[in-house]
Structure formats: structure tokens, C-alpha cells
Amino acid sequence: MNKKRSRERSRRTKIRLHPVTEQRIAKMVVRVLKKNGGGTPQVPAPLPGAATSLPGPPVSAETKTAPSEQPDAAPNVLVELDGARTPPGPVDIKQKKVLVRSLLSEDSHWHTEQSILDGLRLVTQTAAPVKHLCNLPAGLTAIPFDLLLVLGNPDANFFDELRDPVLSGSPVKAVWLADAAAPAEQLPSIADAFDLVFTQNINHIPLYRYMGCRQIVYLPFAADPSVYFPKTVNIAYQSDILFIGNADPRTREMFAGMKPLLADKKVFAMGLGWQPEDGVTCVRPLADIQEYYNGATVIIYAQPEPGQVLAIGACGGFLLAENNPNLYEYMRPDEDIVIFRSAGDLQEKLGYYWDRPELMRYVSTNALYGSKYRNSCLQMVLKLLHLAARR
Amino acid sequence: MKLIAFLLPQFHPIPENDLWWGEGFTEWTNTRKAAPLYPGHKQPNEPFDQYYYDLTDPAARMWQADTAQSYGIYGFCYYHYWFKGKRLLEKPFNEVLRLGEPRIPFCLSWANEPWTRRWDGGDHHLLMPQDYGDERDWEEHFYALLDAFRDERYIRVQEKPMFIIYRPGNIPRCEEMIRLWNDLARGNGLEGIYFVRTLGGFPLPNQAGFEASLEFEPHYTFGHSRSQQIWSYVNTYGGDPHIAVDYDHVWENILNRSPHRAGETIFPGAFVNWDNTPRLGANGQSSIGASPRKFGWYLARQIERASRLYRSEFLFINAWNEWAEGAYLEPDRHHGYQYLKAVKSALEASASYTGRK
Numbered sequence: 001m002n003k004k005r006s007r008e009r010s011r012r013t014k015i016r017l018h019p020v021t022e023q024r025i026a027k028m029v030v031r032v033l034k035k036n037g038g039g040t041p042q043v044p045a046p047l048p049g050a051a052t053s054l055p056g057p058p059v060s061a062e063t064k065t066a067p068s069e070q071p072d073a074a075p076n077v078l079v080e081l082d083g084a085r086t087p088p089g090p091v092d093i094k095q096k097k098v099l100v101r102s103l104l105s106e107d108s109h110w111h112t113e114q115s116i117l118d119g120l121r122l123v124t125q126t127a128a129p130v131k132h133l134c135n136l137p138a139g140l141t142a143i144p145f146d147l148l149l150v151l152g153n154p155d156a157n158f159f160d161e162l163r164d165p166v167l168s169g170s171p172v173k174a175v176w177l178a179d180a181a182a183p184a185e186q187l188p189s190i191a192d193a194f195d196l197v198f199t200q201n202i203n204h205i206p207l208y209r210y211m212g213c214r215q216i217v218y219l220p221f222a223a224d225p226s227v228y229f230p231k232t233v234n235i236a237y238q239s240d241i242l243f244i245g246n247a248d249p250r251t252r253e254m255f256a257g258m259k260p261l262l263a264d265k266k267v268f269a270m271g272l273g274w275q276p277e278d279g280v281t282c283v284r285p286l287a288d289i290q291e292y293y294n295g296a297t298v299i300i301y302a303q304p305e306p307g308q309v310l311a312i313g314a315c316g317g318f319l320l321a322e323n324n325p326n327l328y329e330y331m332r333p334d335e336d337i338v339i340f341r342s343a344g345d346l347q348e349k350l351g352y353y354w355d356r357p358e359l360m361r362y363v364s365t366n367a368l369y370g371s372k373y374r375n376s377c378l379q380m381v382l383k384l385l386h387l388a389a390r391r
Numbered sequence: 392m393k394l395i396a397f398l399l400p401q402f403h404p405i406p407e408n409d410l411w412w413g414e415g416f417t418e419w420t421n422t423r424k425a426a427p428l429y430p431g432h433k434q435p436n437e438p439f440d441q442y443y444y445d446l447t448d449p450a451a452r453m454w455q456a457d458t459a460q461s462y463g464i465y466g467f468c469y470y471h472y473w474f475k476g477k478r479l480l481e482k483p484f485n486e487v488l489r490l491g492e493p494r495i496p497f498c499l500s501w502a503n504e505p506w507t508r509r510w511d512g513g514d515h516h517l518l519m520p521q522d523y524g525d526e527r528d529w530e531e532h533f534y535a536l537l538d539a540f541r542d543e544r545y546i547r548v549q550e551k552p553m554f555i556i557y558r559p560g561n562i563p564r565c566e567e568m569i570r571l572w573n574d575l576a577r578g579n580g581l582e583g584i585y586f587v588r589t590l591g592g593f594p595l596p597n598q599a600g601f602e603a604s605l606e607f608e609p610h611y612t613f614g615h616s617r618s619q620q621i622w623s624y625v626n627t628y629g630g631d632p633h634i635a636v637d638y639d640h641v642w643e644n645i646l647n648r649s650p651h652r653a654g655e656t657i658f659p660g661a662f663v664n665w666d667n668t669p670r671l672g673a674n675g676q677s678s679i680g681a682s683p684r685k686f687g688w689y690l691a692r693q694i695e696r697a698s699r700l701y702r703s704e705f706l707f708i709n710a711w712n713e714w715a716e717g718a719y720l721e722p723d724r725h726h727g728y729q730y731l732k733a734v735k736s737a738l739e740a741s742a743s744y745t746g747r748k
Contacts, residue, residue, distance in 0.1 A: 110684045114639065131637050131679040132625060139619040157430060 091389040093382070097126040099145040099171065101133055103152030104178055113151055115224050116176075119381035120149075133161045144169035147388050150194070151176050153184045162193055172196065172391045176219065176384065179204060180305045187211040195391050198384060200306055202325045217387060218329055220306040222377035223314035228290050230316040230368065237288065237295035240265035243280065245302030245322075247273030254302060254322075257343040261350055268292065293317045298354065300346065306330070309337065310375055313367030318360040320349060330375050336366035392694045392741065393465035393704055394734065395546070396711035396720060397500065398455070400469060400480040402446040407479060411508075411518050419443045421715040425669035428627040432677060434668060436714060439722035446483040449490065456493030458721070459711065462731040463738045466496035466546055467711060468555065473501060473532055475522040488539055498546040499539060500555035500589070503562065509671075521561070529568045533575045540581060548602070548704070551576070551585035555605060559588050560596045569600030587658065590615070597653070604652065605707050606660035609641045609678075616644040622676075631673045636665055638680035642689040650700040659697045661690050662709045663730060666717030677717065683726055687733030687740075694741035708734075 098120050102113040113129065120127035128140055133148075148171045154162075174196035177184045183204045184190060190197060191212035198219040199205065208216045241262060245251045247269070255278070262279065269280035270292065276282065283292060289308075293299065293315040301309070301319060306326040312319045313336060321327060323341045331337045338353065340346040353360050373379070401408075401418045408416040425435040438444075444451035459467065469487075472479040487493070503523075508516035523529075539545060540552040547553065554572075559565045573583045588601040592614025613621065613636075621640050624632040641662075650657065663686060667675040690708075697703045710718045722728045 110682060111688060128620065129637070129639065130620075131623065131635060134626065135624040135632070137620045137623040137637075 091386055093123055093385045093389060094125060096124045096146045096385060096389065097143055098124055098128070098147045098149055098385075099140070099143075099167070100127060100129045101131075101148070101150050102129065103150060103154060103158060105152070109152070109178055109221070111224050111227060112178075112221050115222065115226075115377045116151060116381060119377045120385075122378060123382060123385065133167070136167075142168055145171040147171050147385070148173045149176065149384070149388075150174070152178045154186055154190060154193075156186065156189075159186065159189050159193065172388050174198065174384065174388050176221075178221075180220070180307050183207055187213070196388055202329070215387075215391075217383075218326070219380055219384060220310060220326075220330065222375055222380045223307070223310040223371050224377070225314060225372070228293070228311045228314035228371075231294050233291045233295045237291040238266070239268040239281070239292070239296045240298065241267045242270060242283075242292055242296035242299045243267060243302075244270045244299065244304075244308075246271040247275075247278070251302045254343045254346055257347045258300075258350060261347065261354070268296070290315060298350065298360070300350070310371055313337075313364075313375070314371035316364050316368040318353070318364040319367065320346065320353070322346075330370075332366070332370070334363070336363060336370050338363060392698055392706055392738065394463060394694075394706050394708055394738070395466045395468050395498070396459065396464050396708045397713070398467040398469050398711045399713050400446055400483045402444060402451075402712070403480075403482060405480060405482075407519070411506075417445075418712075418715050421669040425715075428629075428633055428668060428673055428677070429625050431679070432668075433725060434666070434677075436669075436717070436719075437724040438714075439724060439727060441724075447486065449486065449492065452483060452487060453493050455711070455721075456495035458731070460495055462720075462728075462735045464495075464708075464711070464720075464734065465705075466498065468498050468500050468707065470502045471499040471536075473503070473535070474519055475524045475528050476531055477519075478535070479506075479519065484539075488542060494544065496544050496546050498553045498555065499536065500557055502557050504558060523562050523564075523568070525564075526567075526571060529571050530575065533572050537579060540576070540584070548585040550582040552581065553585045553587055555587045555589060556601075557589045557591065557607075558593060559598055559601070560594055565598055566600045573600075590652075590657075601655070603656040603658055605658045606645075607707070608645060608660040608662040608709055609636070609665050611660065612641050612644045616641075616648075618644055625679075627673050629673065633668075633673045634676040636676050636678040638664070638678040639685070641665075641678070642685075646689065646692050646696065650696070656703070657701055658703050658705045658707055659693055659701050660707045660709065661693050662718055663720055664717045667715065669715040669717075683729035683733045686730060687737045690734065691737035691740040694737055698741070 100113070100117060100120065104110075104112055117127055117129055126143065126145075128143070128145075130136055130140065145167060146169075148167065150158075150173070154175060173194045175190060175194045176198040177200060180200035183201075187208065188211060191208070191214070195214060197208055197213045197216045199208065199216055200218075200220050202218040205216050205218065243255065245254075247255075251271075259279075267280045268283045269278065270283040270289075274280055274282045290311070293312050294317070296317060299312055299317050299319045301312075301321045304319075304321040304324055304327065309319065309321060309327065309331065313331075318338075320338050320340055323339050327333070327337060327339060333339045338349055340349050353363075399418065404415050404417060412420065422435060422437075427434045442454075444454070446452060456467075469484045470480070471484070472481070484497075484499075487497070503521055505517055505521040506519035508518065536554075540554075545552045556562070556565075562568060569584075569586055572586075576582070576584045585603070586601045587603045587605050588595075588598065589607045590604050590611045591607040592610035595615075612618075618640065621637055621644070623635050623637070625635045627633045645659075645661075664678055664681040666677040668677050669675075694706060697706045708720065710716070710720075712719050712721050714721075720730050720734065722731065
């Protein structure tokens with residue numbers, strides 16, 4: 001290798017991106033430059049701990065929330081929704097007392113309540129879980145809670161409970177819904193009862209707002225690090241490609257476009273409607289899901305669910321995800337996730353990254369790092385507490 | 392980690408129970424009549440495939456042992472009832488001894504409480520008083536169990552058969568009794584008796600002679616955690632207030648407890664669930680929040696603690712078949728084998744977890 005050229009290359013901090021992504025970035029840069037009157041866009045700082053042998057971060061504003069790159073969706077930020085400014089001044093959450101009532105189902109969120117409680121206990125004065133609101137345990141009835149936090153989707157029985165709770169003071173009432181797959185029911189009651197609504201799916205915000213919810217914030221549950229973490233798995237869970245998504249016509253088209261690339265690969269399909277005749281090994285949805293995440297070289301996710309995107313990151317998985325508004329708030333496209341917008345885009349990116357394992361590892365390492373810190377349960381809880389405190 | 396599950400033998404009729412509770416009374420009598428008291432209350436609990444077994448049937452005992460061992464349970468701790476020479480519910484265990492089957496390791500826990508109409512170990516509505524006698528009675532008791540202690544299946548610690556006493560604080564001259572039994576054991580070819588005291592939800596006086604203590608859950612946490620958040624009231628369908636137990640809060644107490652007590656060896660405990668409403672109706676307590684996945688998760692953490700913090704060879708699970716207290720691992724209609732699968736998963740997870748930094 002030419003030593004002079006290698007020295008020059010090492011001085012540059014440039015990531016090798018997919019050519020299609022590079023074109024989009026270039027167009028973005030041009031738009032931003034025109035908007036700023038020709039000013040130089042700020043280069044994002046490199047991720048801490050990035051190995052010098054790996055490419056550096058992209059030289060663009062792509063990874064920031066660039067509105068024109070996002071598909072149309074209701075804005076997430078609390079302030080923009082209400083048109084009201086958050087009051088200035090520090091918020092002392094260390095003094096806060098939080099009462100937690102979990103309605104989460106045992107199957108899909110069996111440890112979420114504990115993770116959230118652990119996070120709350122680290123940063124507040126009191127975080128007390130109860131199994132119902134009508135008759136609080138002795139010792140809790142006299143505490144003037146600042147926040148009543150309900151986890152999960154309230155049903156009609158819950159609103160009977162909420163009608164006459166024995167609570168001291170007037171705590172802010174917030175509900176952190178488990179509504180990734182479908183909007184919560186009982187929306188009028190939710191709108192009436194809760195000051196703050198946290199949703200797993202940014203696409204639900206317009207509906208919730210229409211139904212009268214005062215403040216809605218997109219805030220997914222963090223991946224539980226005690227469930228989702230990197231590990232070596234049995235060969236039964238190992239695949240070259242793990243394809244997640246139901247076998248509807250659109251997904252089948254997506255899949256068909258990749259067929260040439262899949263010919264010599266072990267492909268698992270997780271979703272409804274897949275058959276072995278499709279050339280895949282069918283995997284039951286949600287069964288030992290973290291094992292499959294850890295066993296896959298590449299995970300392709302059609303219509304990604306935010307909670308599972310974070311879970312894949314927590315396993316250190318490399319994820320190609322179909323474009324979705326939920327992906328931009330907590331993930332950094334091309335740093336910790338790769339987004340595709342069409343069947344052709346998917347085919348091109350799969351081929352590109354498959355030939356570049358160190359680039360895949362860079363992306364999956366960033367995802368793991370993000371899940372551990374930036375998207376940790378503690379960070380989600382802190383965000384919730386700050387928003388609640390500013391009510 | 393050797394998981395030992397408590398086994399209740401009250402699944403066959405005995406004349407005393409026929410007299411006190413009605414013809415043919417067994418634990419199944421209570422479980423069959425249980426009913427849900429509030430929304431979400433899971434009662435009645437029915438055995439999988441309607442297997443209302445009789446423990447005098449050797450096939451039932453074999454099934455218990457085979458099932459337990461296939462999911463990682465190391466042994467059973469049979470409850471033993473001795474009332475100053477009078478034994479109750481001894482038939483299943485005696486048959487295990489006589490037949491040499493099943494081959495699963497076992498030990499005994501002397502459930503030394505009076506039997507009452509209130510199932511609470513108290514002295515009200517007494518059916519069978521718990522007396523202890525003197526040296527002659529103690530000797531008779533020892534010799535009644537010597538064959539068991541000599542059995543090769545009997546669980547030993549330091550070459551000594553392990554004998555658990557539920558409420559040693561109730562035994563007058565307990566330390567003298569223990570010394571006598573150790574002398575008798577050594578005089579009969581044993582190394583001694585490894586006495587274990589149960590830490591339950593009752594007063595725990597300091598007593599010499601015990602080589603270890605056993606955390607009996609959830610009672611130990613009920614009685615000694617000093618946490619007021621474990622309990623709350625729910626309103627039943629009948630309008631009566633009923634004590635509800637926060638399942639997760641109990642486990643949180645168990646898992647965050649300091650391993651240090653009085654310097655003794657401690658065998659940690661685990662519980663499957665708690666619901667004694669089949670026995671006591673609305674006057675009992677039931678827990679809210681239990682599930683097989685949670686149990687497996689908590690058990691894996693407790694197994695890891697037992698190994699790392701307590702350096703314990705054993706972990707005691709309440710229980711294999713306490714159906715009328717909601718503390719059972721046996722498969723049921725609602726969950727199938729999920730609780731047993733959770734045990735197996737917990738053992739596997741703790742093996743890999745213990746190996747990680």
C-alpha cells in the first residue's frame with residue numbers, strides 16, 4: 001500500500017456510506033447550505049470509543065432530525081404540539097415522589113415494570129409500585145405523591161379504580177401506554193383522566209390529539225438489558241438473515257427482490273403467513289426472540305416496532321429497517337441503523353453491507369452503545385420525569 | 392444448585408381428617424371448592440389433566456419424582472407430622488421408604504404445629520395438639536425416623552442426614568433434644584444429625600444446636616421484612632375486604648436482602664406463589680402479579696445469590712404441591728407446565744449467569 005496515501009486517508013474522518021445514501025446526503029447538504037445562505041454545516045462529533053480502524057461518523061447533517069428527510073408525521077415534541085413554551089428553570093426530580101400502577105401484561109412486558117421502577121428509584125426520592133389504587137398499603141396513603149404514573153393501556157375496570165383513588169394531594173397523572181401495535185382503547189377516558197400521555201408509536205399522536213389528549217409524547221419503552229444483551233446462541237437460532245414482517249403482498253415483493261442475494265443463505269422469517277415453500281425457515285413470533293436477534297448476521301424489519309428496534313440494538317444486532325417516523329427520534333440512521341425506503345433500496349443496501357462486515361459491525365456497535373446509554377431505561381425515565389415536572 | 396421442593400403428603404384420606412373435615416377429605420377438597428374473590432383472582436386451580444392424585448398410589452409418587460427430576464428439581468422435603476408418638480399423613484413417605492422408590496433424594500421437615508380449624512398453627516379450635524414430651528418421647532421420635540436417616544436417598548450435609556424443624560422456638564428444651572438426637576445418631580452409626588432451623592413468619596429465638604437456617608418464603612418475608620408495602624386490601628365480590636399481597640414486592644425484598652444474619656449458614660428460599668383462599672376464603676391472603684415468567688426470572692436471580700452470596704449448596708422452594716396455598720410447581724390447567732419450565736430455564740440461566748463476570 002502507498003504509505004503516503006494511507007497517511008492522508010487516516011487524517012480524514014469520513015464514513016463509507018452506501019452510494020444511495022451518499023446522494024441523499026449530498027442533496028441534503030445542498031438544501032441546508034442554500035437555507036443557511038452558504039454556511040458550513042456542523043460536523044457531528046465522533047462516537048466515543050470508536051476504533052480508529054473503523055470509518056468515522058458521516059460528514060453531514062443527515063443524522064440530525066432533518067424535517068425534509070422524514071416522512072410526513074405529526075411532530076413529536078411536546079412544546080410544538082401545544083404551542084406553549086416549557087417554563088424555564090431547573091427541575092429537582094430528586095425530591096419527586098412517584099406512585100406507579102402497572103397494567104402491563106405479563107407476557108410481552110413482564111419485566112418492563114421492574115426496569116422502569118429501578119430507573120425511577122435511582123433518580124427520585126420515592127417510587128412506590130401498587131397493584132391497585134383503591135386501597136393503598138399503609139404508609140403510602142399519607143405521602144403527597146407528585147406523579148401518578150400508570151404503565152400500560154387502561155381498560156374500563158381501571159377507570160373505576162381511578163375514579164376514587166385514595167391519594168394525598170393532586171399528583172400529575174401520566175400514562176405510559178403499551179400501544180406499539182395499535183392505538184389504545186378508551187381514548188376519551190384517557191384524555192379526560194391524564195395530564196400526560198406517553199405513546200410507543202409516533203403515528204398515533206394525531207389520533208390521540210384529536211380525541212382530546214392534552215399532551216402526547218412519543219416515548220418507547222427502553223430495551224430491558226437483562227433480557228436483551230449480546231451473547232452467543234445455539235446453532236438452532238443462527239441465521240444469515242432474519243426477516244421480520246408478515247407475509248403480505250408488499251412484504252413479499254420486498255422479499256422477492258432480495259431472492260438472488262438469499263440463494264446461498266440461511267434465512268429465517270418471523271411473522272404470519274410465511275411457508276417453507278418461500279425458501280425460509282419459519283420462526284414463531286416472539287418465541288425466544290432475543291436468541292434469534294443474537295443469532296442473525298443481518299436483521300431486516302418491515303414495519304418496525306420501536307420497542308423491538310431498541311431490543312435489536314441492545315443485542316448488538318445489525319438492522320436494516322423499513323422507513324418509519326418512529327425511527328428518527330431515538331436512532332441515528334446510518335450510525336446505528338440502516339433505513340430502506342423501497343424494495344430496490346433494500347436490495348441495494350443488503351448487498352452493500354453484506355460485503356462490508358466491519359461496517360455492519362460499526363453500525364451494530366453503535367446500536368449497542370446507544371441502547372446502553374442514550375436509549376437506556378434511565379434516560380427514558382428522566383425524560384418522562386422532566387416532562388411531568390414541568391406540568 | 393440443588394433445588395429442594397417441599398412436598399405436602401395430605402393427598403390421601405385419613406381417619407382423623409374424615410372425622411374433622413368430612414369423609415374423604417384431602418387437600419383436593421379445599422382446592423375444588425375455591426372460587427375467585429375479585430376480578431383477576433385465579434381460582435379454582437385445577438391439576439393438569441384433572442390429575443387429582445392419591446399419594447398412597449405408588450404411580451402418583453413416581454410421577455411426582457419423574458416430573459420433578461426432569462425439570463431440574465434435585466429432591467423433595469417431605470413434611471413430617473409427629474405429635475408425641477402420634478403420626479399423621481405418614482403413609483406416603485413410609486411407602487417411599489419401604490419400596491425404595493422413587494429414587495429421588497429426600498429429607499424431612501418436622502411441621503411441629505398443632506392442627507386447628509383455622510389452618511394457622513395457632514391454638515384456637517384445636518384438633519390435634521402439638522406436644523413434645525421428654526427424653527423418652529424424643530428417643531421414640533428418633534427411632535421412628537432412623538430407617539429414613541439410614542436410607543441412601545436421604546439428603547446429607549457433611550455426611551449427616553439433614554433434618555429440618557419448622558418451629559423450634561415452640562419446643563421446650565429444644566437444645567437438649569438436639570443433643571440427645573445427635574448422641575443417638577452417633578450411637579447408631581451416623582455421623583450425627585444436620586439440624587436446620589426454619590426462618591418463617593414467626594418469632595425466631597436464638598437457639599443452639601442448629602447448623603443452618605432455611606429461609607422459608609414467602610412467610611419469612613411476610614414476618615420479618617418490616618415492609619408495609621407488601622400488603623394492601625382489595626374488595627371482594629362479596630364486599631369483604633381481603634388482604635392482597637404484592638408478588639413482586641415480596642420477591643424484591645427477598646432478592647435485595649443482605650445475606651448476613653447471625654453468622655450462621657443460610658439456605659435461601661423461593662416461593663412459587665401465595666394464595667390460601669382455598670382454605671380460608673376471603674379471610675386468607677392472595678398475591679397479585681405472579682406469572683411463570685416472573686417466577687423463572689426471580690428464581691434465576693435467587694439461584695445466583697444462593698451460589699455467590701450465600702455459598703449455599705441448596706435452595707428450598709415452597710413448594711412442590713401446596714395447592715391450597717397457591718404454592719405449587721405441579722402442572723395445572725391454567726399454566727400447564729410453565730412453572731416447571733421456568734425452573735429449568737432458571738437453572739440454565741443461572742449456570743450461564745454465574746459464569747459471566
